[in-house]
Amino acid sequence: MSESVLRRALRGLHRAEDALLALALGGLLLLAVVQIVLRIGFDEGLSWGEPISRAGVLWLAMLGALGASRQQRHIAIDAIPRLLPDGAWRAVHALTQFAAAALCGWAAWIGWGLMQSEREFPLPFVAGIESWVPMLVLPFGFGLLALRFVLAAFAPRPVDEPAAAASDEAEGPRS
Amino acid sequence: MSIELQIGLILLLAALGMPLFAVILGIALVGLQAAGYEQAALTEFYGLGDMPGLIAIPLFTLAGYLLSESGAPKRLVRLSDALLGSLPGGLAIVAIVACAFFTAFTGASGVTIVAMGALLYPALRAAGYPDRYSLGLVTAAGSLGLLFAPSLPLILYGFIAAPIATNPTVSVQDLFLAGLLPGAVMLAVLSAHAMWVGRAVPSTGKAFSARELWSAVKDARWELPLPVIVLAAIYQGVLAVSEVAALTAAYVLVVTVVVRR
Numbered sequence: 546m547s548e549s550v551l552r553r554a555l556r557g558l559h560r561a562e563d564a565l566l567a568l569a570l571g572g573l574l575l576l577a578v579v580q581i582v583l584r585i586g587f588d589e590g591l592s593w594g595e596p597i598s599r600a601g602v603l604w605l606a607m608l609g610a611l612g613a614s615r616q617q618r619h620i621a622i623d624a625i626p627r628l629l630p631d632g633a634w635r636a637v638h639a640l641t642q643f644a645a646a647a648l649c650g651w652a653a654w655i656g657w658g659l660m661q662s663e664r665e666f667p668l669p670f671v672a673g674i675e676s677w678v679p680m681l682v683l684p685f686g687f688g689l690l691a692l693r694f695v696l697a698a699f700a701p702r703p704v705d706e707p708a709a710a711a712s713d714e715a716e717g718p719r720s
Numbered sequence: 721m722s723i724e725l726q727i728g729l730i731l732l733l734a735a736l737g738m739p740l741f742a743v744i745l746g747i748a749l750v751g752l753q754a755a756g757y758e759q760a761a762l763t764e765f766y767g768l769g770d771m772p773g774l775i776a777i778p779l780f781t782l783a784g785y786l787l788s789e790s791g792a793p794k795r796l797v798r799l800s801d802a803l804l805g806s807l808p809g810g811l812a813i814v815a816i817v818a819c820a821f822f823t824a825f826t827g828a829s830g831v832t833i834v835a836m837g838a839l840l841y842p843a844l845r846a847a848g849y850p851d852r853y854s855l856g857l858v859t860a861a862g863s864l865g866l867l868f869a870p871s872l873p874l875i876l877y878g879f880i881a882a883p884i885a886t887n888p889t890v891s892v893q894d895l896f897l898a899g900l901l902p903g904a905v906m907l908a909v910l911s912a913h914a915m916w917v918g919r920a921v922p923s924t925g926k927a928f929s930a931r932e933l934w935s936a937v938k939d940a941r942w943e944l945p946l947p948v949i950v951l952a953a954i955y956q957g958v959l960a961v962s963e964v965a966a967l968t969a970a971y972v973l974v975v976t977v978v979v980r981r
Contacts, residue, residue: 570778570782573775573778573779574779574782574966574969574970574973577775577779577962577963577965577966578966578967578970580963581959581963581966581967585958595772598775599769599770599771599772599774599775600769601775602768602769602774602775602777602778603766603768603769605778606778609778610741614739619739619740619741619742620739620740620741621734621737621738621739621740622734622735622737622740623737625735625736625737626736626737637736637737638737640733640736641733641736641737641738641739642738644733644738644742644746645738645739645742648742648745648746648749649742649745651749652745652749652761652762655749655758655759655761655762656762656766658759659759659762659763659766679769680766682766683762683765683766694742
């Protein structure tokens, strides 16, 4: 029972990540278009537009990295792991994923420190928000990535059929 | 543990399949820690956010993904086929031209090989081209557009190189201009080679048909203005590259979601 609860929680988390990603990308696109219209049409601009869109790219990149690690689609050299028998693959996979998790955890730790020192001498970011708030992306982004890689260490070996997957994608529904 | 040992360990993990971003992160952290500046790795990363225009990359990627999902590769192949299919080595030239165009539409974000390759590789095989030639052609053609505007690697190179005081300064516009000639040469050479290989392939006996061409043009009428819009917008100087990316993504989004429904 706990298994299915965990599974459902994970699926909910994935859906929330997807929604957040789509929302962030859509929001950034809308903001960029509005800025162009304002600038060309009315010679104006939203003063908070530029900082938000710059910070947004980093947040988007981190969310995208989280999505990619969910499907284990980060680029890696898979020449050796591909040749391994199942048992050895399991050990090597766990090792590399834990190592990646450790490195991400290290980065999250440093990011946390950076954010804390920014908090001691805060600068204004945009109206009412201080400069350490967008920096939350460092500890949280890398921290969640570390968590993802810990989870991935226990994932089963993927059955890869890249050619079939690619043609499925290309032959998707036509409009 | 000495720094050589740490780097060696990370490289070993890379060979065993650790994701490459973690390899790069690890080398940066280990090296900077040895120098006593481990925070620099993260401040540099965060500093990326201060680069104006980086948003061009996710936006062009979005445009490319939407295009490949909307069936644009099929329409492009149909158009190139109507235009060039009757030549010797026609299908191979179709593959080259369609790939180059699709890459230019989508900023060379890597979707070309997946979207076009899956379509063209089976077609080339079915038409009687050798297996290794077909595979090589699709792979080579998929990266051809790297040299054409608005390719993301060129934009990225411009972003990194522009702040460095070179003489003359590197601008993204110049990089796009610089890519045109070598890109065209590669197109021509690959096409000539395709004609050479095409001699051994049984002719399709297909004649050029103006009617098919016109209907293919009508089919692709929403995609065709894109390269013109993108290039004109980049070179008229009013819009930054990131703004062109925003307009491209917005145009593709509206066409895919509203017009083509």
